[in-house]
Amino acid sequence: MRTRSRRDWVVDSALFALAAAFGLGMATARLRWWPQPEPVWLFTLDQVAGALGCAALWFRRRWPVQLAVALIALSTFSELIAGAAMAALFTVAVHRPPRITGLLFGGGLLAAVGYQLLRPDPDAPAYVMLLFGLVVQSAVVGWGLAIHHRRKLLVSLQERAARATREEIAREMHDVLGHRLSLLSVHAGALEFRPDAPAEEIARAAKVIRESSHQALDDLREVVGVLRAPVGELPQPGVGDLPALIGESRQAGMRIEVRWELTGEPPATIGRTAYRIVQESLTNARKHAPGAAVEVEVTGAPGDGLRVEVRNDSASRSAGEGQGLLGLTERAALAGGRLSYGPEPGDGWRVTAWLPWPP
Known part of the structure; x- marks a missing residue:
């Protein structure tokens, strides 16, 4: 007790x-x-x-x-x-x-x-006393049941909030670590299959592996830090971080063409969602369509919304079977937008998202 x-x-x-x-x-x-x-x-x-x-x-x-x-x-x-x-x-x-x-x-x-x-x-008539007892007991039970259901509601809300937090952290870990580890996989695979490559290429690949490993550890520490200290905040990348993300992918050997037409800076939540969409799409392209050319298009303005589109000219159908794109669909919906993905005519793959951008 x-x-x-x-x-x-x-x-x-x-x-x-x-x-x-x-x-x-x-x-x-x-x-x-x-x-x-x-x-x-x-x-x-x-x-x-x-x-x-x-x-x-x-x-x-x-x-x-x-x-x-x-x-x-x-x-x-x-x-x-x-x-x-x-x-x-x-x-x-x-x-x-x-x-x-x-x-x-x-x-x-x-x-x-x-x-x-x-x-x-x-x-006093018996029915009067019985009615009085009924009223008193009903009031006591009703008050107690109201408190009981209120407590259950509070517990349910707390559990729902905790579940949402866990899901958010899981998405962050999937997005952040998936991107870093895919970079490691690309460069490690290059070293494995090209042991006779020039020393400069080997040194460059080793540098990228080392930097990506350190960055993956830093990202993991940030996410785990949220678990240890719930008052903290998750990492908050935005559209301003997309050039660095694309640069990392280009260093991994990806051929990426970018179209960038933004009028102003979107809200933090919208920018963060757009960043994750591009990050997951590039990760999938590396995993499922190695060597394919990728086109990234980010356009939008206040009042018109933010449009994100990532296309590649070759993709395995397995790209849509994992949890990453399903998580992106949930992200877009939570932000008030929408996301679609699927194969292109031929053998390509396209991810398209629209996110609201208030005027």
Whole structure:
């Protein structure tokens, strides 16, 4: 059992005080208005049951259902225990499934009927007392269920936010590391299949491998840093980083033609999405269409939107079977845009995206 927090102590003390005040109020009223309504032993037993019921509330967190069952059963003959029984029923409504709460609610109504049969009030009709009990129990259960569902909603929202964060980090790792590792694969493959290449080419390939390895480690540290410190932010590349990205791909031997017509700087979210689209498209071209010529087109203006298109003249159909392009489609949709991809006439491949750019 966990240690009570300060808030737990305050809540438990308040419930205990309310239940005790209810019992004392009922006892005082009975002595004042009905000096000798019933046998003395019954009134004494009622007081003992009420005191024990109030004291038992301190264990309501450990055994909520068992305590509620016991107090509701005692309320069949004890009116002074009613406050403690309502506190226990409220606890069950907050912390246990609604099905259990409903069963105890029905038990409480049966206990009220039993009380009217065992100790009827000569000055009030039985149906009035039963209606009063129904109203009180309904209010207690309704309040408890409202808190229960609110807590479930908060937990669901927290889980959804955590899942979205994990998916975002997974996309970042896929995009960033996929690009870096594909560069490593290209240059390592060149060294493997061309061991007789000139020393200058070998040195250049080794340099690119070393730089890409260091950059991959730096990118990985940034993403993992977000996992360790949730208040941090993910790396935020934009369209301004596209020239460097294209330059890295050209160093890997890719033939890339660029058309660039932008009026102004798009919003950070839109620029970041465009960067990831180009990055993933170039990575796929290296993996699935090595040696193919690639055309990258980035155009747009405020109010017209940002259009990104990446084409290559040779592509394997397997380029569309992985999770990368599906992730890009989700990215574009989250940004309010759209993305399509597929084979070109002949043996090419095209990725086209449109992203909103507010005026």
